[in-house]
Amino acid sequence: MAGNSRGSGQTRDKAEELASSASQAASSAASQAREAAASATQKAGDAASNLTHKAQEVASNLGHKAQDVASNLGQRAQDVASGVGDRTEDALSAVGQGMSNLAGTIRQRVPQEGMLGTTAGRVADQLEAGAGYLQEHGLNDIAGDVGQVVRQYPVASLVAVFGFGFLLGSAMRR
16 A cells, blocks of 8 residues: 555645646746737737827828918919909009090090080090099099998989999890
């Protein structure tokens, strides 16, 4: 029996050795698993941080591009409005020049004496005065003057507008 007890002690020692070895292997595997989990967590955190940073950059770039586009559109609209204003000023000056030319033509072709000459002279004077006004004043001045006339003579202004609309409508139907 002494041999059996000795064999059993060796078996027990080997079992304890195997258990200790298994425990160390399990502990080492658990430690490696924790390290792998920590590394994976760190990598996921870094990836999320990178994605967040890239998303912020893209959003910032889009914001800047939208601002640039809006600024360009605003500048273009301002340029167009300025160009329209300049062309309107040029057109007013051209109309004034045409009125002045018409006044000169009336003075040349209509007799200077008699009732017809007096009336033609007055018409030519009024045409020249209107031409000078159009050539000297800008669109803003004219709009202000028209507003003042409308405030002074509201009924007459309405009658004039309706009359002009009627004449324009009649001319457009033909």
